[in-house]
Amino acid sequence: MEHCPAALAHIGGAPDKTRNDQETTTRVIPIAPKAQPGADACNDEDGRVPKLDLPLARREFLKGSGVLMGTIATGSVLAALAPSPAWALELKTLSTAEGKTLMAMGRVLYPHKKLPDAVYALLAKDLDAKADAALKAGIAGLDQAAGGSFVKASAAKKLQVVKAIEDTPFFNTVRGQCITSLYDNDMAYAVFGYPGSAWEKGGYITRGFQDLKWLPAPTAEASPPPFLG
Amino acid sequence: MAAGAHRRSQPAALPGLIPPPQNNIGDTLATFDFGDDSVVVIIGSGAGGGTLANELCQKGLKVVVLEAGGVQSPNSFINDEWKSFSQLAWLDPLTTSGTWRLAKDFAGLPAWICKTVGGTTTHWAGASLRFQEHEFRTRTVDGEIAGANLMDWPLTLKDLEPYDARAEDKMGVTRTNGIPGLPGNNNFKVMYAGATKLGYKEVHTGNMAINSRPRDGRGRCMQLGFCFQGCKSGAKWSTLYTELPRAEKTGNMDLRPQSHVVRIEHNDAGKVTGVVYMDKDGKEQRQKARIVCVAGNSIETPRLLLLSASNMFKDGLANSSGQVGRNYMRHMTGSVYAMFKQPVHMHRGTTMAGIVRDEARHDTRRGFAGGYELETLSLGVPFMAAFLNPGAWGAEFAEYMDNYTRLAGMWLVGEDMPRESNRVTLNTSVKDKYGNPVPNVHFDDHPNDVAMREHAFRQGQAIDEAAGAIKSFRTPPYPSTHNLGACRMGANARDSVCNSWGQTHDIGNLFISDGSQFTTGGAENPTLTIVTLAIRQAEYIASQMTARAI
Numbered sequence: 031m032e033h034c035p036a037a038l039a040h041i042g043g044a045p046d047k048t049r050n051d052q053e054t055t056t057r058v059i060p061i062a063p064k065a066q067p068g069a070d071a072c073n074d075e076d077g078r079v080p081k082l083d084l085p086l087a088r089r090e091f092l093k094g095s096g097v098l099m100g101t102i103a104t105g106s107v108l109a110a111l112a113p114s115p116a117w118a119l120e121l122k123t124l125s126t127a128e129g130k131t132l133m134a135m136g137r138v139l140y141p142h143k144k145l146p147d148a149v150y151a152l153l154a155k156d157l158d159a160k161a162d163a164a165l166k167a168g169i170a171g172l173d174q175a176a177g178g179s180f181v182k183a184s185a186a187k188k189l190q191v192v193k194a195i196e197d198t199p200f201f202n203t204v205r206g207q208c209i210t211s212l213y214d215n216d217m218a219y220a221v222f223g224y225p226g227s228a229w230e231k232g233g234y235i236t237r238g239f240q241d242l243k244w245l246p247a248p249t250a251e252a253s254p255p256p257f258l259g
Numbered sequence: 260m261a262a263g264a265h266r267r268s269q270p271a272a273l274p275g276l277i278p279p280p281q282n283n284i285g286d287t288l289a290t291f292d293f294g295d296d297s298v299v300v301i302i303g304s305g306a307g308g309g310t311l312a313n314e315l316c317q318k319g320l321k322v323v324v325l326e327a328g329g330v331q332s333p334n335s336f337i338n339d340e341w342k343s344f345s346q347l348a349w350l351d352p353l354t355t356s357g358t359w360r361l362a363k364d365f366a367g368l369p370a371w372i373c374k375t376v377g378g379t380t381t382h383w384a385g386a387s388l389r390f391q392e393h394e395f396r397t398r399t400v401d402g403e404i405a406g407a408n409l410m411d412w413p414l415t416l417k418d419l420e421p422y423d424a425r426a427e428d429k430m431g432v433t434r435t436n437g438i439p440g441l442p443g444n445n446n447f448k449v450m451y452a453g454a455t456k457l458g459y460k461e462v463h464t465g466n467m468a469i470n471s472r473p474r475d476g477r478g479r480c481m482q483l484g485f486c487f488q489g490c491k492s493g494a495k496w497s498t499l500y501t502e503l504p505r506a507e508k509t510g511n512m513d514l515r516p517q518s519h520v521v522r523i524e525h526n527d528a529g530k531v532t533g534v535v536y537m538d539k540d541g542k543e544q545r546q547k548a549r550i551v552c553v554a555g556n557s558i559e560t561p562r563l564l565l566l567s568a569s570n571m572f573k574d575g576l577a578n579s580s581g582q583v584g585r586n587y588m589r590h591m592t593g594s595v596y597a598m599f600k601q602p603v604h605m606h607r608g609t610t611m612a613g614i615v616r617d618e619a620r621h622d623t624r625r626g627f628a629g630g631y632e633l634e635t636l637s638l639g640v641p642f643m644a645a646f647l648n649p650g651a652w653g654a655e656f657a658e659y660m661d662n663y664t665r666l667a668g669m670w671l672v673g674e675d676m677p678r679e680s681n682r683v684t685l686n687t688s689v690k691d692k693y694g695n696p697v698p699n700v701h702f703d704d705h706p707n708d709v710a711m712r713e714h715a716f717r718q719g720q721a722i723d724e725a726a727g728a729i730k731s732f733r734t735p736p737y738p739s740t741h742n743l744g745a746c747r748m749g750a751n752a753r754d755s756v757c758n759s760w761g762q763t764h765d766i767g768n769l770f771i772s773d774g775s776q777f778t779t780g781g782a783e784n785p786t787l788t789i790v791t792l793a794i795r796q797a798e799y800i801a802s803q804m805t806a807r808a809i
Contacts, residue, residue, distance in 0.1 A: 139652040142661060205652055213644035213660070214341055223664035224606060224640040227338035229491045233481030234444070239608035242445035244601045245452040245726060252451055252463040253443030253613070257472040257479050 096121035098129045098154060100147040107220050108146060119151045123161040127181075128169045129154040132204065134181045135172060138192045140208050144221045153211040157204065168200030279333035279493040280477060280500040284376065284507060284514065291323055291513045296547035298323045298513075299800070300534055301554060302520045302563065305378020306789040307773035308554030309498025309506075310429075314797030316511040320804070323546055324503075324512060325536055327519040327555075328375035333500065336381075336489030340641045343488035347381055349374040353558065354686045357702040360735045364649035369700040370589075371738040372556050376516050377499025379556065379740070380786070381489045384611035385467040385496065386634060387432040388783035389423050392416040393621050394629075394674070397779045400621065401628045406705055407676035408586055412778040413750045413759040419791055426790040430468035430496040431475055440464040441471045441480060444608030446635040449599070449667040453726030454615045454633070457718075461616035465634070468496035468786075469609060475501070482608035484637070518544070521693055523551055523567040523576055523769070531576070531769045537693055550800060550809060552761075554772040554793075557587060557742035561683045561775060562698040564746065577746070577763035577771075582756050584684055586677035586747050587700065588780040589739035591708045593671045593716055594636060596647060596659065597723030597731035603667045605637035611670070618718060619673075619782045627710040630782040631673025633719055638668065646737050659732060667723060671715035672741065674782045676705035683745050741785050746775035760799040761792060768809050772796060 099118040102108045109115060121129050133150040142149075157165060175191040176183040183191065195201045212218060219226050228234060235256055247253075291298050299315055301308045304326040312324050328347075337343045349372045355362040361369050373379045393400050395412040403409075427435040434440050441464045443451065454462045469486075470479045480494040493500055506512040517539035524545075525531045533547040553560045561584040565575040575583050612635045619630040638646060640663055647659055659666065681703060685696035704712075720731045748771075749755020752764035755778070761771045774789050781788070803809045 140660070141654060141657050144661065205650075208652075209644045210341065210641070214641040219640060222640050222660060223604075226639065227485070228607075229338055229481065229483050229485070233483040233492070234607040235480070235482040237607075238604065239444040239482040239484075240442060240448065242448045242601075242603060245448050248443055248448060248451040248462075252440075253447060254439045254441070254464070254471070256442035256482075257439070 096124050096126035096129050096158075098126065098133070098151045100151065102146050102148055106144075106146065108148075108217050111216060111220055117148050117151070119155055121154065121158045124154065124158045124166070124169075128166065129158065131169050131172055131180050132157055134188065135192060135204055136208055136212065138188045139205055140212055142212075142221070145212065145218065149212055149215060149217050152215055153204075153208055156207055156211045164200060165203065168195075168198070168204070171195070171200070279491060280504075284330055284499075284503055287507055287510070289321070289510055289513045291321060293545060294547050295321070296532070297321060297549050298547070299550045299552060300325060300546055300548035301552045301772065302534065303327075303378055303554035303556070303773065304376050304498060304503060304514070305373070305554065305556065305773070306380050306383075306498065306786045307793050308552070309377060309380065309502040310790045310793035311552055311554065311772050311797055312512055312514075313498075313502035313506040314794055315800065316506040316509040318797065318801045319509075320511060320801065322506065322512050323548070324506075324514045325518040325520050325534065325546070326376050326378075326514065326516050328373065328378075328516065330376045330516050331381065331489065331499070333489065333491050333493045336491050338483065338485040338488050338491060340488065340639050343485075347373045347375050347489060349556075351691055352689060352697045354689055354697060354699045355701070356699060357681070359702040359704055361702070361738060364735065365738050368738045369702075370556070370558055370742050371740050372558075372742065375499075376503065376514070377497045378554075380497040381499055382487055383495075383740070383786055384486050384634075384636075384784070385469045385609075386611050386614070386784035387427065387430055387466050387468045387787040388632070390416060390419070390781045390783055390788055391619070391621075394779065394781040397628070401623075404628060404676065404707065406678060407707065408679045409677065410747070410749055410754065410778050413748055413755075418759070419788070419795070422791040422795045423787065425794050426787055429501075429794075430787070430790060431470055431477075432787070433465065433467045433469065433471050434463070435466065438474065439471045441467055441469060441609055441612070442482075444482065444605075444612045445603050446605040446608070446637055446667050447613035449597075449603060449726045450613050450615065450633070450635050450669060450722060453722035453724070456725040457721055459615050459617045459722075463614065464612060465614040467609070467611070470494040477501075480609060484606045484608055484610065486610035519693070520555075520563060521566065521695055523553075523563065525569065525571065525576070525766065527571075529571060529766060531766055549804075550768045550770065552770040552772040552796075552800075553775075556773055557745045557775045558683050558698050558700060560771060560773055561587075561745040562685065565685050566695055572765075577756055577765045577769055579765050580752060580754055580756060582747060582754060584745050585679045585682045586744040587681045587683050587702065588675050588677055588741075588743040588777070589702065589736075590741040590743070590780055591631060591671070591673040591675045591711045591715070592736040592739075592741075593712050594734035594737070595669045595671070595716065595719035595723060595731050596643075596734055597667050597669075597720070597726075597728035598659065598662050599665045599667065599726070599728055602664045604664055605635075605666055605668050606639055610637055611635060615722070618715070625714055627707045627714065628676075629674030629707070629711065631671055631711055631715050632782055632784070633715070633722065634670045634672065636668045636670035647732065647734055649735070667726070667728075669719050669722070671712070671719055672782070672784065673711050673715060674780045675708045677744055677747070677779055678703070678705060741774075741780070743774045743777040743780050743785055746771045747778045748776045749778060761796045762799070770796060770800070
């Protein structure tokens with residue numbers, strides 16, 4: 031998107047070039063091998079990261095500076111989408127703690143109980159890709175304002191801390207990135223009930239585009255029946 | 260997740276389905292010499308330029324179409340909001356100023372228009388409404404409105420009616436020419452229930468240039484829900500797969516994609532002689548012309564005239580009135596998204612699935628001049644996040660997103676006041692990749708626009724409430740899709756840029772061929788009128804050439 035980011039800065043940044051070019055990584059974060067000990071026991075909502083034994087993955091992860099891990103609850107709509115309930119995501123510049131702080135800030139900005147941590151981890155991943163000193167300073171500022179650890183602060187304290195920096199470039203960077211990171215991925219689509227592209231399935235002409243039954247039907251004059259051949 | 264994310268299988272076989280038009284643009288294009296000064300050069304290939312090209316080619320004229328964007332097709336359209344945006348949108352740098360909220364929300368993106376063969380007809384929703392009689396004479400009807408630059412059009416509805424009819428036939432507009440209306444989707448059911456409960460009378464699935472049944476070699480609407488991203492079924496009219504291939508078939512069209520015109524040249528006699536453009540390799544080319552028609556939409560069209568300033572025309576071409584770039588309009592707009600207890604799934608089906616027309620009338624008892632339309636609209640989750648309330652965050656925003664399946668959407672669009680100070684100028688402190696000053700778009704809402712938006716928000720919310728909404732949200736304007744004016748037509752050269760045929764007053768062989776010609780905006784979505792004017796202009800150009808007047 032070499033020709034437009036400035037224009038779109040406020041929308042949340044243009045869709046990331048690398049994500050556009052690599053279809054397979056667009057809406058996916060690397061998922062660790064299935065059946066890791068303890069994975070099922072973890073509740074993704076509270077952000078706790080299980081202690082997984084990832085002997086194969088670990089060597090790769092260690093190349094980066096941080097790693098975020100979690101699981102997708104087996105009962106969620108996302109379980110069927112994921113090849114494994116466990117996920118792990120490598121950060122190149124940010125530390126694990128910094129990544130978690132950004133995830134926590136994402137949850138303050140756009141609090142969706144139904145969105146798993148895996149989605150907020152996408153925010154950390156996308157910000158990691160463009161991390162600079164200002165971003166790191168902003169993260170440190172969150173911890174400082176929270177009296178040590180932003181992640182561990184109470185919900186009220188987190189909200190207060192974020193509200194206090196509303197006009198800063200750091201805030202705008204993170205908030206803007208949320209728009210594409212949190213809402214333009216398959217997990218968000220599934221959670222919010224938006225199936226995306228429909229032409230592959232023949233559109234909605236025979237798949238419920240007028241299945242709303244809780245209001246009186248329009249007259250045939252106002253809304254003629256569909257042409258079905 | 261990865262496996263299912265981007266399936267590319269064939270659509271299921273359904274009755275009434277004609278395979279999407281295969282875009283073979285380029286197979287039989289004519290090739291005219293750069294030095295051929297007998298050609299008509301058309302800049303832009305959208306509703307204005309694409310239609311004009313076909314009309315002129317059908318009359319046997321040689322046409323060179325220079326389009327800044329590349330060629331896509333229904334096959335290559337991407338039904339993914341952000342990816343499609345990258346594929347189709349005009350993303351060259353622009354700047355903004357003024358008190359309109361867009362200058363804050365989308366400072367670098369005041370308009371949501373397209374840079375692709377077919378122009379913004381790839382992205383448009385398809386609403387095709389005729390102007391009303393009184394809308395051509397706002398100065399007479401409304402008199403002097405302080406801070407507004409109202410002016411009567413130099414033509415009347417009666418003048419346009421025959422051409423409106425031809426445009427409707429060409430585009431296959433529903434509820435004209437015996438074409439049935441489209442079937443309403445769930446989003447329309449909400450609008451219909453609420454609007455009729457409030458007592459609105461003219462509520463239906465609109466006059467849409469989207470096939471409700473197979474017509475003109477194109478299939479019927481499959482209710483894909485991605486009208487804004489390029490219609491993959493080809494049911495929606497776009498010059499990309501109607502006008503342009505037909506023009507090509509005549510053997511009279513030389514279409515050059517990725518050709519960005521940077522300057523129009525003229526001779527000592529003050530007639531234009533051709534254009535300079537940057538080709539796909541960034542190489543400068545010069546195409547001679549007998550006539551130049553500018554159809555680059557209402558920001559780039561005036562910009563090009565201003566960029567073409569010369570010793571003879573120091574303020575830009577066709578600008579003796581000083582009106583080039585002025586009276587830029589973008590329609591009064593806004594949206595209402597309402598939350599219901601039960602599912603709506605507004606994304607299913609035609610994006611603009613229905614309309615309430617009762618407020619389009621002229622009735623100053625409402626506290627404002629002009630009228631507006633209420634039309635259903637839906638956005639997918641990615642664009643809902645970007646546009647619901649730009650810059651917002653927190654629990655309320657999240658609640659709307661959480662309830663995406665239970666939202667109904669509606670767009671408000673009405674006539675805005677032309678103002679001399681709302682204008683497109685050259686921003687010499689910011690340059691594009693060719694080193695040319697970018698356009699700055701300055702806009703201040705007129706009090707009339709503000710009053711109309713307030714009324715429209717209230718009525719839109721009342722409609723949703725009548726249908727049972729729990730709550731609703733007033734979404735501010737999106738980047739402008741209806742960019743109008745800035746090279747307005749008028750009766751005399753003193754205060755307008757072109758005459759009723761789009762011919763500039765100052766330069767007889769230079770034409771304005773897009774919505775820039777609009778003297779005032781009307782309440783209606785403008786594409787039909789742009790097509791209408793293009794058909795009429797083609798007749799005029801042909802007759803003037805035959806008469807050797809040009």
